[in-house]
Amino acid sequence: MEQRRKERIDRGIKVRADGLYALMSWRELGYLILPRMVLIVGMLILPFVMPSMYWQRVISIVCIYALLAVSFDFLAHFVGLVSLGGALFIGVGGYLSAIMNTSFGFPPLLAIPIATIAGAAICTLLLFPCLRLRGVYFAIVSLMYPLAMTRVIEALDILGGTDGIMGVDSFPNRWIEQYFVILMVLLFLFGARRLVNMDLGLVLRAVKDNDQAVRASGMSITFYKAVAVFISSAMGCLGGACLVHIYMWSGMSLFALDFSILPIAATVIGGAGTIVGPVLGCLILVPVSELLREFGTLRIVFYSVILVAFIVFRSEGIMVYGQRKYHQIERWVKV
Amino acid sequence: MAILIYGTINSVALALMALGFALVYGISRVPNFAHGALYVITGFIAWSLLRTLGLNYFLSIVLAIIAIGVVGALMYQFVLIRVRGMAISEIIASYAIGLAILEGLRWGGFKGSTYTLPVFIEGSINIGDIPVDLHRILVVGIGVAVVIFLWLFTHYTRIGLALRGMAQDERAALMLGIDSDVMAVVAMASGAMLAGLAGIVLLPLGNIVVEKGYDVLIQAIAVCIVGGLGSWMGAVLAAFLIGFAQILTVVYLGAHFQMVVALLAIILTLILRPSGLFGRQKELEERV
Numbered sequence: 001m002e003q004r005r006k007e008r009i010d011r012g013i014k015v016r017a018d019g020l021y022a023l024m025s026w027r028e029l030g031y032l033i034l035p036r037m038v039l040i041v042g043m044l045i046l047p048f049v050m051p052s053m054y055w056q057r058v059i060s061i062v063c064i065y066a067l068l069a070v071s072f073d074f075l076a077h078f079v080g081l082v083s084l085g086g087a088l089f090i091g092v093g094g095y096l097s098a099i100m101n102t103s104f105g106f107p108p109l110l111a112i113p114i115a116t117i118a119g120a121a122i123c124t125l126l127l128f129p130c131l132r133l134r135g136v137y138f139a140i141v142s143l144m145y146p147l148a149m150t151r152v153i154e155a156l157d158i159l160g161g162t163d164g165i166m167g168v169d170s171f172p173n174r175w176i177e178q179y180f181v182i183l184m185v186l187l188f189l190f191g192a193r194r195l196v197n198m199d200l201g202l203v204l205r206a207v208k209d210n211d212q213a214v215r216a217s218g219m220s221i222t223f224y225k226a227v228a229v230f231i232s233s234a235m236g237c238l239g240g241a242c243l244v245h246i247y248m249w250s251g252m253s254l255f256a257l258d259f260s261i262l263p264i265a266a267t268v269i270g271g272a273g274t275i276v277g278p279v280l281g282c283l284i285l286v287p288v289s290e291l292l293r294e295f296g297t298l299r300i301v302f303y304s305v306i307l308v309a310f311i312v313f314r315s316e317g318i319m320v321y322g323q324r325k326y327h328q329i330e331r332w333v334k335v
Numbered sequence: 336m337a338i339l340i341y342g343t344i345n346s347v348a349l350a351l352m353a354l355g356f357a358l359v360y361g362i363s364r365v366p367n368f369a370h371g372a373l374y375v376i377t378g379f380i381a382w383s384l385l386r387t388l389g390l391n392y393f394l395s396i397v398l399a400i401i402a403i404g405v406v407g408a409l410m411y412q413f414v415l416i417r418v419r420g421m422a423i424s425e426i427i428a429s430y431a432i433g434l435a436i437l438e439g440l441r442w443g444g445f446k447g448s449t450y451t452l453p454v455f456i457e458g459s460i461n462i463g464d465i466p467v468d469l470h471r472i473l474v475v476g477i478g479v480a481v482v483i484f485l486w487l488f489t490h491y492t493r494i495g496l497a498l499r500g501m502a503q504d505e506r507a508a509l510m511l512g513i514d515s516d517v518m519a520v521v522a523m524a525s526g527a528m529l530a531g532l533a534g535i536v537l538l539p540l541g542n543i544v545v546e547k548g549y550d551v552l553i554q555a556i557a558v559c560i561v562g563g564l565g566s567w568m569g570a571v572l573a574a575f576l577i578g579f580a581q582i583l584t585v586v587y588l589g590a591h592f593q594m595v596v597a598l599l600a601i602i603l604t605l606i607l608r609p610s611g612l613f614g615r616q617k618e619l620e621e622r623v
Contacts (some may be wrong), residue, residue: 082423084368084430129605136366136564139426140556141601143368147549148598155591261434264427272423297438304435311428312417 003335014327035326039276040186047178056178060246062286063181064090064239069263069270069278070185070192071235077273078196079228080208081131085142087259088126089236090243091149093119097241098165098250108169109180112241119237124230131225134211146255153252164251168244181242185279188235193275195231204228257300262289265303268310271319280318337465338582344471346578347478348537350571352551353558354481355529357570360559362502362522365415365425369433370530371552375545376436377403377531378538382450392453400531407527411520419519437548450543452535470539477536481529482571498522550594557597561604563611573612576600 017028050056068086075081097115100106106114126145130137153159160166171177195201203224206214211221244250263278266285271277285303292299310317352374359367377399384395410432418424459468489495500508501518509515538547558577562569577600584592604611 076423080423082426084426129602133605133609136422136426137560137605139366139368140560141605143430144553144556144598144601147553148594151591151594155589155595257434257438261431265431268427296442298442300438301435301442304431304438307431308414308428308435311424311431312414315418315424 004332005335006330007333008324008328008330010328039279043182043186044179046182047175053174056174057246058287058290060178060181060242061290062282063178063185064243064246065259065262065266065286066185066279066282067181067188067235067239068259069266069282070189070275071232071239072263073267073272073275073278074192074196074235075228075232076267078201078208079204079225079232081225081229082136082139083142083232084139084264085144085146085260086236086263087146087255087257088142088149089119089123089233090240090259091146091254092122092233093237093240094244094250094254095159095165095240096122096237098168098244099159101168101245102165108171108245112238112245115241116234116238119240120230120234123233123237124226127229127233128226131222131229143260146257146260150252150255160251162252164249164253166249168248168250170248171245177242177246184238184242188238189275189279192231192235196275200224200227261300261303261307262286265307265310267317268307268315269317271317271321271323272315274317274319274323277317277319336463338579338586340462340465340467342579342582343575344467344475345582346575347475348533349554349558349578349581350574351474351478351481351529351533351536353555353562353570353574354485354567355526355533356555357559357562357564357567358485358529359522359526360564361567362498363411363419363519365411365419365519365523366429367523367526368426368430368552369410369436370526370555371548371550372433372436373403373407373527373530374534374551375543375548376406376440377534378452378543379440379450381535382452382543385452396535400528400535403531404524404528407530408520408524410527411523415523416516416519433548433552437545441545451541452539452543454539474536474540477532481532485567494518494521553594554597557601559611560601561611566611569611576612 013028013031016022016024017031022028022032046059047056050059068090071089072083072086075083093115096119097108097111100111100114101108104111127138127142130141154162171180196205203214203219204227207221207224207228214221214224240254243254262285263282266281267278268281269277269285270279270281285306289299289303292302295302355373356367356370359365359370380402381395381399384390384398385392388395390398410429414428414432415425418428454468454470455473456469459466460472461467487495489499497508497513497518498521500511500513501515501522505515508518533551541547554577558573559570561577562571562573577597580600581593581596584596
């Protein structure tokens, strides 16, 4: 019997467009720029094509989840730390920004950056104890923090207790709101992609693959993990800070499960380890989840089932699949 | 005296919650983040059998525990086995299964105070001058029985010895003809049954609510980390440590802080003795 196998070969143009050779012609440049421009232009015109105020608000929410998903992907697939508690970042960033705004009277566009940096520092400090260890500790502790945070707020009745903090200023207008979050997503998305290819990113990937080798090179693994957690939680806190100013309210629901599970689902669906994939995943999942809003917590069941299905049967995700189709030709050859 | 009695009861309850998690992690190195969900759903299965089908209480308990064992085995056989060894996927997949179960139950309307299981024995007795209801005493008895049973099972039966062999060195176990996949399914099923048993024994003390799933998961994990992940005896001893700490906080600070104790215990353990109080065996592997 004749046996065949599928062969994959890089397209000529992909090889030609690698590195400096991309500058040889407009065609190669276009080949490289096209997918990026589709994403950037697509994101920028989204607010205009949305039919109603409601869907424009959904775009902002998509962007916040996208920030969180990029931070999850960066941490999980480039540093090897699985964070099950994205809600911690959202919550810390959100509450900080709300406090900055209501207690100190900072305008949103000043409160958000401060909350981002300070929140990232707080999150890094909270998660520091488990950075010295390998294994599942980080996942466990990051899972616990959001759940424990709500208990602490409830028990001590601090930060507005169960009512939350009301009267947070909104963005000056909705166009600034949307373009601010969209630009932030693009900035952090391409920033993270650049980062993982820089020296720092190289060390971080080495921490994931072979931490003993990093240690043997005289670098502190814990320090680099802390740096990575700082970067990643900064993205999450930025998202939380924006969210508070969009909803004009900060409360315990910032620590809700949605923020922990949806970014993970988006990452798995979009393509783990690509940084862009999670953004695509959010662009698909969040609107679907808005459509399912009336089903309440069934949405979480829905993400979870999709998540398990993708992880078991299609673990590569949309983006990796797309990249393969874009860069390679496939054909059947006789063995 | 009251602290001593209720501390012991609470500790045994924690040990019951944690044993299933410790067993699965110790044998197949799969952190079962669906543990809390299995605990809660067993309660609901037993409740449905008891109230909706009107079965005998004892029979519905047995059926519920068997059902949850099957669920655990299926979960491993169809999902977790495919991602075995990939830490990220294992965590995400088991967590997602747990979430699907818990939030599915919440969506299905299983909330509020309508769902309670009856206690096994009514009534209470006085120890010294402190009244303790008989069910709580039974909890201690069952907890001790389970620990003894597990010890005997893992030291004197073929399957138990095979499980311990897997836990110590999977490759050597494979060479001796132990099928690691089958054993991992057995471990997962027994872990799920332990979670279910804990649920059946402890849930009559309160309402069956979905939130308990998260609490139980966190408390089980806290106990396992303090005791050293994968060490069963460590888990039992850590349960006593955390159990008494919790009761003391409840008495002197207030009930809200109970969960904070678990978190603090984890953080302190990770700072002071990262591999747990009794986790010497894997110490070198986990510390970086």
